[in-house]
Amino acid sequence: MSKQSNIAGDLTLSRSHELYEEAQQLLPGGVNSPVRAFRGVGGNPVFIDHASGPYLYDVDGNRYLDYVQSWGPMILGHTFPPVLEAVIEASRNGFSFGAPTQAESELARLVCECVPSVQMLRCVNSGTEATMSALRLARAYTGRSKIIKFSGCYHGHADMLLVQAGSGVATMGLPDSPGVPAETTSNTLTAEYNDAQAVEQLFRTYPNEIAAVIVEPIAANMGLVPPETGFLERLRELTTHYGALLIFDEVMTGFRVALGGMQERTAITPDLTCFGKIIGGGLPVGAYGGRRDIMQLVAPLGPMYQAGTLSGNPLAMAAGIATLRELLKPGQYERLEQKGRFLEEGMRRALKDSGTIAQLRRVGAMFCLYFNTEPVKNYAIAKRSDTARFARYFWSMLQHGIYLPPSQFEACFISLALEDTMLQETITAFEAALRQSA
Ligand SMILES: *Cc1c(COP(=O)(O)O)cnc(C)c1O
Numbered sequence: 001m002s003k004q005s006n007i008a009g010d011l012t013l014s015r016s017h018e019l020y021e022e023a024q025q026l027l028p029g030g031v032n033s034p035v036r037a038f039r040g041v042g043g044n045p046v047f048i049d050h051a052s053g054p055y056l057y058d059v060d061g062n063r064y065l066d067y068v069q070s071w072g073p074m075i076l077g078h079t080f081p082p083v084l085e086a087v088i089e090a091s092r093n094g095f096s097f098g099a100p101t102q103a104e105s106e107l108a109r110l111v112c113e114c115v116p117s118v119q120m121l122r123c124v125n126s127g128t129e130a131t132m133s134a135l136r137l138a139r140a141y142t143g144r145s146k147i148i149k150f151s152g153c154y155h156g157h158a159d160m161l162l163v164q165a166g167s168g169v170a171t172m173g174l175p176d177s178p179g180v181p182a183e184t185t186s187n188t189l190t191a192e193y194n195d196a197q198a199v200e201q202l203f204r205t206y207p208n209e210i211a212a213v214i215v216e217p218i219a220a221n222m223g224l225v226p227p228e229t230g231f232l233e234r235l236r237e238l239t240t241h242y243g244a245l246l247i248f249d250e251v252m253t254g255f256r257v258a259l260g261g262m263q264e265r266t267a268i269t270p271d272l273t274c275f276g277k278i279i280g281g282g283l284p285v286g287a288y289g290g291r292r293d294i295m296q297l298v299a300p301l302g303p304m305y306q307a308g309t310l311s312g313n314p315l316a317m318a319a320g321i322a323t324l325r326e327l328l329k330p331g332q333y334e335r336l337e338q339k340g341r342f343l344e345e346g347m348r349r350a351l352k353d354s355g356t357i358a359q360l361r362r363v364g365a366m367f368c369l370y371f372n373t374e375p376v377k378n379y380a381i382a383k384r385s386d387t388a389r390f391a392r393y394f395w396s397m398l399q400h401g402i403y404l405p406p407s408q409f410e411a412c413f414i415s416l417a418l419e420d421t422m423l424q425e426t427i428t429a430f431e432a433a434l435r436q437s438a
Helices: 003-008 014-026 081-092 102-114 127-142 196-205 231-242 261-266 314-328 332-354 387-399 420-437
Strands: 048-052 055-058 063-066 120-124 146-151 188-192 210-215 245-249 272-276 286-290 359-363 366-370
Touching: 063 420, 081 314, 102 120, 102 286, 102 314, 120 127, 127 146, 127 210, 127 245, 127 272, 127 286, 188 196, 196 210, 196 231, 210 231, 231 245, 231 261, 245 261, 314 332, 332 359, 332 366, 332 420, 387 420
Parallel strands: 146 188, 146 210, 210 245, 245 272
Antiparallel strands: 048 055, 055 063, 120 286, 272 286, 359 366
């Protein structure tokens, strides 16, 4: 009898377990992306059969309300009919041409209209490619080598970005993973999130060497850590003052917290912005864009080389365009905010009634519950969360039909497909899960 059966209680996951056994023979860890393997909560992953609207259906016939949403993209819910139709329609015309199509301009136009700081856009295939390319562009534009990133911010898996910060103080980057040569990250400087003073110190130390500061304007890969008042503003001032570029990595927040992303909510204009997730509607897409004078350096218009066989893929463009068009309809973000508020209020009541000490953070349709006694304002504090309690809570929620990200350090997402009755169902499950995981 596996450990999993105990954790999952009366939930039957036998077919998932069989498929996982097979997958582990063929794929490292049985998965194609590490966090899917449930290492953060123990036990084995759930294998998905299909999804529809707010629901995921696993291979054992269990149904879950989905708060992972493929880690962000599925803001409309799964197989949203107009997106589904657009992809089917596009696929009839051919899967990929390696030649320009009108759809690429159409997606770029939608992004530029929603995010005014973006005057030109280059599509790639993932968020990783977007951040990697944006940093190459920043270095090309400034003729400088160093970059600043924040501890706990994830910008994809490019070598130079796989860096963990030292103990709260800004430090020189050391690689997070074997296989990343120290030379590759030696130009990556790190600071704690929400610590503008550390950034200022780095600029003082290297006044003419820093090409860019890259930041998640809401940190959504260490749970959910919003920027404190003045933090992003200060980054804008410092980068401008020292002639460096400010890059907002809005792969998660873009079209999630507002049509114009976090830059709309904060009225801060970055020089470059990275996108992914929602702009592909669930198909593999990333993009980077920004000021025209900077984007003009991108090949073939300029000398900074960056390319992609499948970039601007017609199916992906169709899914992205259909998704953005739906989000452009009036009232969508108000609806997301209402859903978020409804869920937050219910969760707060349950936390209070059960006497649970935890930190609930929410911005619009993203939230995270930290089993932590302190308000979480950076990675150092986030890491002190009670991950064992989180694991018990996760499995209890799963038993009640609620599929959450299998890690304390990931954000949960609300989709437009979640109706109030489903949110209420989630709150009821939450009350039970708090008791069971105590
Ligand atoms: C997901 C994510 C990435 C990486 O995108 P991939 O498509 O997984 O390569 C980069 N930055 C942020 C903020 C993300 O959330």
